[in-house]
Each structure stands twice: as C-alpha cells, then as structure tokens.
Amino acid sequence: MTNNDQHVKLESNDAYIWIETPEPFDFMVNLDYLQRNPKECMYDITDGIITRVIDIAGERVLVRIDSPDNRKLRVQFLSDASLPTRKMVVAYIWEWFDLSMDLSGFYEWAQYDPLLNEPVERFYGLRIMGIPDLFETLCWGILGQQINLGFAYTLKRQFVEKYGDAITFEGMKYWSFPSYESIAKLSPTDLSDIKMTIRKSEYIIGIAQLMATGQLAKKKLLSLGDFKQIENALVAIRGIGPWTANYVMMRCLRFPNAFPIDDVGLHLALKQQMGLGRKPTKDEIRKVSVNWKGWEAYATFYLWRSKY
DNA sequence: GACCAGGGGTGCC
DNA sequence: GGCACCCATGGT
Structure with missing residues (x-):
C-alpha cells in the first residue's frame, strides 16, 4: 500500500498530486483503452481528462486525472479529502494503472513474437488497466x-x-x-x-x-498465494468458471500469467493476427501461447487492443 | 429468423 | 477431465 510513496509528492495543501510512472508508460495509449466504449459509466473522459469517483472504504472521493507530459499522472481532488485518504486514492490509481508491474520482461521477447510484435509496437506503454475492487x-x-x-x-x-x-x-x-x-x-x-x-x-x-x-475477500484470496489455489477457490464459487476466474486474476488480482483462454475476444484477435479465416482451436491457442511464459495476461490484453 | 456474443452449470462417461 | 446439452437475451 505504501510502495508508491517514493514516487509521490504529498502535501495536504497541494492543488495537485503528481504520480511518477515507471517506464514504459504512455498515458494516451492507456486513455484510449479506457475510451474503448462510449457507454462506460464508471468514469468520464473529456479532452484527455478522466473524472471519476474513487471509493475509499465507503468515502467517495471525486478526482480528475490527466497527464500534460503524457508521462506523469496529475491528480486533482474535487472533494475534500484528508491526507490519509488522498494517499489511498493515489494507491488506488497506482493499482488501476498497474504501475507496480515491471514490463521489461514482457517487451524483451514480445517484440520478436510473430503475433505480438505489431501490437507491442503500436501500443507501447500500455498497461493492463485494472479494476481494483x-x-x-x-x-x-x-x-x-x-x-x-x-x-x-x-x-x-x-x-x-x-x-x-x-x-x-x-x-x-x-x-x-x-x-x-x-x-x-x-x-x-x-x-x-x-x-x-x-x-x-x-x-x-x-x-x-x-x-x-x-x-x-480480495485479501483473503491473495493470501492463498499460489496461482492454482486462488483459481480453484474462485472456480468453486457458483457463477465463476475458468474464464471469469482468470479474468479476475488478470484485472483485479494482477497475475501477469492469468490466462482467460476461453475468451472470444482473444479468439477473434488471434483469428485476425494468425490470418486464419476462422477462430483458432484451443490446441492452436495453446501452441502459439507456449512462448508467452508467465505473461499470458499482458499478451491477451495487447491482443484485445489489436482487433480494431 | 438465424447466428453470435469477452461462459457457466449440469449430467454423463 | 472431457464432452454434449441446455440456458438467456440483445445485436446484427
């Protein structure tokens, strides 16, 4: 929760809080993802500025987020918020943009992967925009x-x-x-x-x-530690199958190796990237994803973006 | 009116 | 564990 303190200057009377983001990061590329559907109701994006409520333990804080230099995040508080609350809002944003993830291990090989080299170049600096709750x-x-x-x-x-x-x-x-x-x-x-x-x-x-x-609870799930144990705990819940479990582990629990392999959006993206004329079979997907080694979530996310 | 969509449950082997 | 079958509902 405090691992981002070193990147943040926090003084209670500041009009803005600035968040330093780790390389690689491209604000506009991430913003484009957030704007993928005009029906989105959890935030507004106008002229490159995100406005949304962030819920901190029942306290609802209205903030604006933008990035004049396309790199640092600028956070403006439109609600009164105590310093501890502001810190938690920053932690939320940090998690939302997946800023703790070191992407070097992904880009290292993805730029040479026949299915990912294009998306990785086109969306350089994209992170898995998550759903912390x-x-x-x-x-x-x-x-x-x-x-x-x-x-x-x-x-x-x-x-x-x-x-x-x-x-x-x-x-x-x-x-x-x-x-x-x-x-x-x-x-x-x-x-x-x-x-x-x-x-x-x-x-x-x-x-x-x-x-x-x-x-x-999120903490309870994370405390299980092991990937397979968490996946099993989720799948045991009625309504959660393999796709939903991996989707949650990808966008909320932040496992870079989560892999919603049954995802239709992934299938359609692969159909296009592989030039198949039909959706790939599960075996074909397993074959091409062997090299994604521990970065299946990021590979999936970039492929989702590629099908436009 | 088919066919599809960011699947899952259930029953059977 | 793998497979067939059923389930709902709006978009195209």
Missing part, C-alpha cells in the same frame, strides 16, 4: 459472460444507476459501484427489470452474500 470485477465478469460487449455495458449502466450512488458535479453525475452489502439483500427477481437474466442475478447476489459475510 473485487466485487466490481466479479460483477463485470459475470455481466459479460456470453453476451456482446455493447449489451454488457448497457447492463452495467442500468445496474449501477439503480443500486449505486452518484456525486453530482457541475451538472454531471459520477457514479460509484453498488456495494456488495446492498446487493446481498436483493432477490434475483429484483434485477429482472434491467434485463439481467435470472441466472446472472443469482450469481451476482450469491457473490455479494459471500462478500458480505466475509467468506470472500
């Missing part, structure tokens, strides 16, 4: 199961606007994700009016209940 990641993963992304964003927006809270600033609403405490109290039919299937409602409410009782 476990409940939000799990919900997003389940919402996205077996439906097109456009509809998934619609579902998320309806879910957030019905059960989340908003801060209004200069006429705009900025949302925070619904808490698992509030979702744990719902019954599956409560969500049917926002076009969520009963099955998905059951999954999400069940997970909210596991988190509300403390049986499921």
Whole structure:
C-alpha cells in the first residue's frame, strides 16, 4: 500500500498530486483503452481528462486525472479529502494503472513474437488497466459472460444507476459501484427489470452474500498465494468458471500469467493476427501461447487492443 | 429468423 | 477431465 510513496509528492495543501510512472508508460495509449466504449459509466473522459469517483472504504472521493507530459499522472481532488485518504486514492490509481508491474520482461521477447510484435509496437506503454475492487470485477465478469460487449455495458449502466450512488458535479453525475452489502439483500427477481437474466442475478447476489459475510475477500484470496489455489477457490464459487476466474486474476488480482483462454475476444484477435479465416482451436491457442511464459495476461490484453 | 456474443452449470462417461 | 446439452437475451 505504501510502495508508491517514493514516487509521490504529498502535501495536504497541494492543488495537485503528481504520480511518477515507471517506464514504459504512455498515458494516451492507456486513455484510449479506457475510451474503448462510449457507454462506460464508471468514469468520464473529456479532452484527455478522466473524472471519476474513487471509493475509499465507503468515502467517495471525486478526482480528475490527466497527464500534460503524457508521462506523469496529475491528480486533482474535487472533494475534500484528508491526507490519509488522498494517499489511498493515489494507491488506488497506482493499482488501476498497474504501475507496480515491471514490463521489461514482457517487451524483451514480445517484440520478436510473430503475433505480438505489431501490437507491442503500436501500443507501447500500455498497461493492463485494472479494476481494483473485487466485487466490481466479479460483477463485470459475470455481466459479460456470453453476451456482446455493447449489451454488457448497457447492463452495467442500468445496474449501477439503480443500486449505486452518484456525486453530482457541475451538472454531471459520477457514479460509484453498488456495494456488495446492498446487493446481498436483493432477490434475483429484483434485477429482472434491467434485463439481467435470472441466472446472472443469482450469481451476482450469491457473490455479494459471500462478500458480505466475509467468506470472500480480495485479501483473503491473495493470501492463498499460489496461482492454482486462488483459481480453484474462485472456480468453486457458483457463477465463476475458468474464464471469469482468470479474468479476475488478470484485472483485479494482477497475475501477469492469468490466462482467460476461453475468451472470444482473444479468439477473434488471434483469428485476425494468425490470418486464419476462422477462430483458432484451443490446441492452436495453446501452441502459439507456449512462448508467452508467465505473461499470458499482458499478451491477451495487447491482443484485445489489436482487433480494431 | 438465424447466428453470435469477452461462459457457466449440469449430467454423463 | 472431457464432452454434449441446455440456458438467456440483445445485436446484427
């Protein structure tokens, strides 16, 4: 939580907080990823400036993030926040942009990989933009199961606007994700009016209940340590299969070797990069990903970006 | 009206 | 563990 202190100048009366980012980092490339879908409801991006709420243990802080030099992150606080809270907001942003990850080991070989050399050059400085909150990641993963992304964003927006809270600033609403405490109290039919299937409602409410009782928590998962143990613990939960487990380990738990191999987006990107004319089989994917050795999550993320 | 979409559960072998 | 089958719902 404090490993980023050395990169941050923090004084309580500063108008801005600056975050030094490690090489390689390209703010615009990461911003382009965040802007991949106009239906996104968890933040606004206008003229290269991100505005969003960051939830710190129930305290909702509205911030703006930009980067005049495309390298350092500039954070402006639009809500009053104590110094400890500001530090936690910075830690959140640090994690959001995956700034603890040393990418040199990835670029070292990826620039020579026949499927990755193009994406790696085109998106140089891209990091896996994560979802630090476990409940939000799990919900997003389940919402996205077996439906097109456009509809998934619609579902998320309806879910957030019905059960989340908003801060209004200069006429705009900025949302925070619904808490698992509030979702744990719902019954599956409560969500049917926002076009969520009963099955998905059951999954999400069940997970909210596991988190509300403390049986499921990010720290608890991470404390298991071993990759396979964490994956098994996730898959044991109803509604979480191999794809969702690896998706969560990739975007929330920050395992660079997480690999959602069943992902349709990955399949389509590989179809294009491999020039197949059809989606690759699982065996073909296993074959071409042998060299990705421990960087499967980053390989997947760059391939996702490549299919545009 | 097919077919597809950033899958998962269940039952069977 | 691997496989077939069912499940829902909006987009195209």
